[in-house]
Amino acid sequence: MGLEGYRRRVSESKRKSIMAAAGAEFQDNGFTHAAMAEIARKADVSTATLYKHFGSKEELFSSIVEASYEGLGMPKSGAQDAKTAKEALTIAANDYLNQQFGAGINALMRAIISETSGVPDVGKDFLKRGVNGRNKDFVAFLNSLVERKLLKPHDTKISSLQIVGMIKENFVWPTMFDPNFKLPSNKDAIIEEAIDTFLARYGS
Amino acid sequence: MGLEGYRRRVSESKRKSIMAAAGAEFQDNGFTHAAMAEIARKADVSTATLYKHFGSKEELFSSIVEASYEGLGMPKSGAQDAKTAKEALTIAANDYLNQQFGAGINALMRAIISETSGVPDVGKDFLKRGVNGRNKDFVAFLNSLVERKLLKPHDTKISSLQIVGMIKENFVWPTMFDPNFKLPSNKDAIIEEAIDTFLARYGS
Amino acid sequence: MGLEGYRRRVSESKRKSIMAAAGAEFQDNGFTHAAMAEIARKADVSTATLYKHFGSKEELFSSIVEASYEGLGMPKSGAQDAKTAKEALTIAANDYLNQQFGAGINALMRAIISETSGVPDVGKDFLKRGVNGRNKDFVAFLNSLVERKLLKPHDTKISSLQIVGMIKENFVWPTMFDPNFKLPSNKDAIIEEAIDTFLARYGS
Amino acid sequence: MGLEGYRRRVSESKRKSIMAAAGAEFQDNGFTHAAMAEIARKADVSTATLYKHFGSKEELFSSIVEASYEGLGMPKSGAQDAKTAKEALTIAANDYLNQQFGAGINALMRAIISETSGVPDVGKDFLKRGVNGRNKDFVAFLNSLVERKLLKPHDTKISSLQIVGMIKENFVWPTMFDPNFKLPSNKDAIIEEAIDTFLARYGS
DNA sequence: CATGAATGAGTATTCATTCAT
DNA sequence: AATGAATGAATACTCATTCAT
Secondary structure, three states: OHHHHHHHHHHHHHHHHHHHHHHHHHHHHHHHHOOHHHHHHHHOOOHHHHHHHOOOHHHHHHHHHHHHHHHOOOOOOOHHHOOOHHHHHHHHHHHHHHHHHHOOHHHHHHHHHHOOOOOHHHHHHHHHHHHHHHHHHHHHHHHHHHHOOOEOOOOHHHHHHHHHHHHHHHHOHHHHHOOOOOOOOOHHHHHHHHHHHHHHHHEO | OOHHHHHHHHHHHHHHHHHHHHHHHHHHHHHHHOOHHHHHHHHOOOHHHHHHHOOOHHHHHHHHHHHHHHHOOOOOOOHHHOOOHHHHHHHHHHHHHHHHHHOOHHHHHHHHHHOOOOOHHHHHHHHHHHHHHHHHHHHHHHHHHHHOOOEOOOOHHHHHHHHHHHHHHHHOHHHHHOOOOOOOOOHHHHHHHHHHHHHHHHEO | OHHHHHHHHHHHHHHHHHHHHHHHHHHHHHHHHOOHHHHHHHHOOOHHHHHHHOOOHHHHHHHHHHHHHHHOOOOOOOHHHOOOHHHHHHHHHHHHHHHHHHOOHHHHHHHHHHOOOOOHHHHHHHHHHHHHHHHHHHHHHHHHHHHOOOEOOOOHHHHHHHHHHHHHHHHOHHHHHOOOOOOOOOHHHHHHHHHHHHHHHHEO | OOHHHHHHHHHHHHHHHHHHHHHHHHHHHHHHHOOHHHHHHHHOOOHHHHHHHOOOHHHHHHHHHHHHHHHOOOOOOOHHHOOOHHHHHHHHHHHHHHHHHHOOHHHHHHHHHHOOOOOHHHHHHHHHHHHHHHHHHHHHHHHHHHHOOOEOOOOHHHHHHHHHHHHHHHHOHHHHHOOOOOOOOOHHHHHHHHHHHHHHHHEO
């Protein structure tokens, strides 16, 4: 296990540094304009090593995208413990935006959208496993609020997309067209308005 | 009107065929992967003629994007004449989706998002003039409903983004990741749900 | 003669303005980088008119080069009337440099040299008719000095190239490699040295 | 020395074949009309390899020009050992012409002059390092003759340009306008005449 | 197992010249 | 006779991927 273990550790460390470099490169430049040579340089490996680990640029990109799924979903940050629906939803909405803006998800989404024509599977996969997976988490969260009688019983598959859509329209959509878009100063007010509209129908 | 008129007619006809070809090419392949030579071939002109009309690929793309602005906005399709808010909003939502899916706006949006890193101005312009311009139209439409007492008085700048966000989340967002996404069979039900949520708060 | 004369006058005026524009353009940019469209624009004619007058870019260039021959040669500026050989040669050398630097001959020579590979005839013609023609004038001038016993009898065909070579080496050759080269402040001293060397052998 | 040495050897051999091919191409066609693809073809490498070695066409050209500097200067061919000034100068003049005509310097000079407008630095560099460098060598050579009392003490910076100018005017200048110009049969006589004129003033 | 030099296909842009009016 | 829009051939440069050591 000595030599083999050493090799595996080295190999895994290279793989990690490649993924880190690739993630940064794809977020900065999108899929098309990211250069394999630059990723190799940033990861401090040769291009041949790069190709040993990831058979093609697309495969590397897919790996980056898949890795991003794992970071998505409802964090355990206290939304469950809130006393009121409004409080719970406010926490959840902020968690959502923190993920989106903190982990470079916006930039990654732009990169995926860019390649939707050329590499359709990546986009479809992200839609199915990333976007929808996240939605499922949100549905479960809403269901828990229903169980706690904080929300009226209703079809949470539909309502989840409604509140998420209201949030995204204001904060995520603009970043698709302007990478320098920053969260506005009235962010909290807009979130509150969205929640109020949501609760006007679904609040108990 | 003899010579000059003839030339203008020919020139305009070439320009139109170039824009048609470019629109299709950009929608199919995005900005980067669209080839000027292919656009010229589709438009049945030489590449030099292409460059006489549009000084560069970016200029051509901007022209296509700007032309798309003009097709956006609230069509005069009867939403104003509806008797109830629900009826008016249903018509408006369907108009919105017809524009989006009928005129290749989805594909164009993907193309613009693709170039947000490389050609940032196009993205920012589209955001400012395309997206926001369309929103202003929608705000005006909501205001007219308020005037007609079909909706409660409220801040329509905020509410317009809410209903639009609920619609987009269900129908537009998926097309960003899957160009083959089709409007689902339960489209009308989803629209109705969104409108109901909206009216729960803003209906009079 | 009315209409025909008018037309000829117009045509000649266009031809002149074309040659003026072309001369400037070729001097500024050399043959290859001069653009026919730009020449037409500067001359305020269409490209088609340009081609009516000059069948090709090379033909136009040849015409410009030939026109430059006419300005070359010994000007009647008093070199003949000088009392001493030194005085006469000083005047002649200055005339030579004034032509070269005043009429854009340096830039034109660069342009001709540029096209020696592509359009060899222009270069050969310039050599034969321009350079050699000028030399003949200079030989005749030296002969007149010999006749006036200001110089020893000798082979002036050889000696003319010697003094011209000494002058050119200092002032013309550098302009071939640096278009911004200016006549140096010690110009007169260098000319005097060249003449002194010349007269050390050929002075009477 | 195993892998690294192998790679260096291969790389250097490629670099040499590129420079040989580029030298020939630039001499034949000048800078502008030389084609990178053709150079690659002649050097039997891909265009990408060409660009790995030389970042741009201009960089490649500069390298060719700089390499030509090294071949210039006074060769150690016996001019120093001559017994008389006339003999020494005759040898030196012939060396000069052999360099100029043997190593394609004439063609290279034409190429440089061609690009004086477009790539001015190359021309200025050649003037400073090539032409002037060569002159310094010639001045040193004349100084050695002065030290040996074969020439009168005098300003050799000035006189060197005089004799070089007399030689160039007869043999180098014509090649600028006619690439097929050959050294004439009376070359030796012309050289002798130039030396005689030079010695009439500076001989001891 | 890692290297990095080499590959070759792919693309935006320019310009002398022609032609329908 | 004059126009100017249209042509199409020509060219520098990039990048994902492979291969000999």
